Amino acid sequence: MARLATLTLLVPTLCVPRDAPPKNFGVGNNKLNKQSISWVVYERCVAAFAAHEFDDLKLTVQPNVKIVGSLSGVKRQIDVLVDSRWNDGVDRRIIIDAKDRKRKVDVKDIESFEGMMKDCRASRGVLVCTHGYTEGAVKRAQEAITINVFTLDEILDFQWAYEKCLGICSQSEHNKKPTKRGMVLWVSYMGIPSGTHMRVFQTGKCDGCHAFHVWCWECGLKFSVSDRSSTKCECGHDWISWPDDSENETSMQLMLRVDDQYGAIIDRRPTR
Numbered sequence: 001m002a003r004l005a006t007l008t009l010l011v012p013t014l015c016v017p018r019d020a021p022p023k024n025f026g027v028g029n030n031k032l033n034k035q036s037i038s039w040v041v042y043e044r045c046v047a048a049f050a051a052h053e054f055d056d057l058k059l060t061v062q063p064n065v066k067i068v069g070s071l072s073g074v075k076r077q078i079d080v081l082v083d084s085r086w087n088d089g090v091d092r093r094i095i096i097d098a099k100d101r102k103r104k105v106d107v108k109d110i111e112s113f114e115g116m117m118k119d120c121r122a123s124r125g126v127l128v129c130t131h132g133y134t135e136g137a138v139k140r141a142q143e144a145i146t147i148n149v150f151t152l153d154e155i156l157d158f159q160w161a162y163e164k165c166l167g168i169c170s171q172s173e174h175n176k177k178p179t180k181r182g183m184v185l186w187v188s189y190m191g192i193p194s195g196t197h198m199r200v201f202q203t204g205k206c207d208g209c210h211a212f213h214v215w216c217w218e219c220g221l222k223f224s225v226s227d228r229s230s231t232k233c234e235c236g237h238d239w240i241s242w243p244d245d246s247e248n249e250t251s252m253q254l255m256l257r258v259d260d261q262y263g264a265i266i267d268r269r270p271t272r
Helices: 034-052 105-120 134-143
Strands: 005-011 060-070 075-084 094-101 124-129 143-149 161-166 183-194 197-205 212-217 223-224 229-232 238-243 249-257 264-270
Touching: 034 060, 034 075, 034 124, 034 161, 034 183, 060 183, 060 264, 075 134, 075 197, 075 229, 094 105, 105 134, 105 264, 124 223, 134 249, 183 212, 183 238, 183 249, 212 238
Parallel strands: 005 124, 005 143, 094 124
Antiparallel strands: 060 075, 075 094, 161 183, 183 197, 197 212, 212 223, 229 238, 238 249, 249 264
């Protein structure tokens, strides 16, 4: 039987202490209940692992994504999305689902996840679970997908890179729910040649409002770039967040314009 996709089951034996989440994963001094902290921290833990596992400049990693399903036509929530950075092709698309449950992943979970993979046009899927999986789940998955099993004992040893969102979701007048105030997952730095030197910067996306964030290493400024707008850093460069030019608007793109030249695509956020 032809392989349709790849599914990886991750079984972390250690994730995050329920009563003492790492400071980097918190949301400032907001008072959250224990259950809210647990889930927020767990999802961010998984997203940080994905950023480390898929550390490739050709890929972009985004936590807490909503894209329109190609079959259903409705928005699907994805815990972590890994996709192509430079183009809107889906040949490298990976969706990651974090299942923090007190039971094993079963056949229904596999079938549901496989359906979401198809709807989201993902070529690969990753399930992160805390309590393992049933024998039936493995057999069901192997009818059309490949399963690789390994543990995440060292998950807390990763060097996460989260900071508070600098966009609209961090402003109290716009968002009064602490659990909805996002944080930014910073990914690998990159650089583009400019004259005799290299312009180095780092990008990230908020897991709340989804706004692009930029850390310009030349001027040291960190800032957000709202959709359909531009922001100028202290170097004088324009950072622009704008939809792609496709008919169905499949993604938002982050572009850098230097010296009034055409903007180079730096990052993208898929919407379909």
